[in-house]
Amino acid sequence: MEAVLLVGGQGTRLRPLTLTTPKPMLPVANHPCTAHQIAKLKSVGVTRVILSTSYKAEVFKEYFGHGEKMGIEIEYVTETSPLGTGGAIRNVAESLRSAADEPIIILNGDILTGHDLRKQIAFHQQHNADVTLHLRTVEDPRAFGLVPTDDQHRVTAFIEKPTTDAEIVTHQINAGCYIFTRRVIDEIPADRVVSVERETFPALLRDNRNVCGYVENNYWLDLGTPLAFAQGSRDMVQGRCTTSLVSASSEALIENTAEVNPTAVVTGGSAIGADVVVGPDALVEGSVIMSGAVIHAGCTIRNSIVGVAAIINTGSRLEGAVVADLVTLAAGTNLVTGEQVFPDGSISRSN
Ligand code: GDD
């Protein structure tokens, strides 16, 4: 079975982290989100994964090669300019080997999902669907695609990112994992920008094609914002979401090459990357500390993300903050929720 990962987006909401690393390659429990997705695909019998890349394509290639490390065949299809989600799906058609009536798994590259992919595929086949979307309910659906279904599990509309209250007809959303019958991919217009959400799905519905919704409400998270990304990493460290890459749940995942002072406390699902140093009396709680970062004595880092090789000097306090790769923070710096330190040292606010 073949699968396609859509990993070409710019990850704008995760700047400054995505200035250097594309969003799907950011470390979730010390492994790129893409690696977790590939591990999940492998566990359901996928043998060939196509990475649909655009922004910073080389980062994926350097990490995954042809899949030697993951034990699966990995191929790349790279857009010279971004083709959008539908255009990206169409663009991989020439690289697919499956027959016209076979199912192809397509995943947004920034989701952690505990749903049963085998069941979704079986559902797709039982319903003889053209496309089957994984759907779930969320409290606030405004940041997602809204997908109402009828009592036959058929999708009746697709409303991407509603802008008015009247458009919020359901709290059931597109969870970003699709099964496409291969021939439907070949029908998407080639060589131009296409949004699968705003163009392809509505067109299939207009043409009365069999678009089905597979509803499952297990663990699911879109890692599109810094706080969501930190949450996803915590969830995986603490075992709320699992893949074969993280063997046991714990309060802290610390790479072997990291050096944590015995008087420091690392807890709350924190992930400490390779070669990180955590100094005396520091507290790291629910945070992601990327490889090579240094947390000096007496710092408190909560629900925050510290980028690759960043240096956080003595007594600093970060709560819900993001520090870009290679930044050095002065001793006693105080950052609060939503504050993001860019490579040039400037601070912006989000969330
Ligand atoms: N190759 C390629 N080319 N990939 C792209 C492009 C492109 O031009 N644009 C976006 N992507 C990839 C992104 O890298 C990401 O993995 C995925 O497509 C989805 O893009 P996001 O930017 O994360 O979209 P979103 O989170 O706002 O909304 C999407 O996901 C929601 C679920 O998480 C939509 O599919 C919503 O309908 C859905 O509810």
Ligand code: MG
């Ligand atoms: Mg997203």
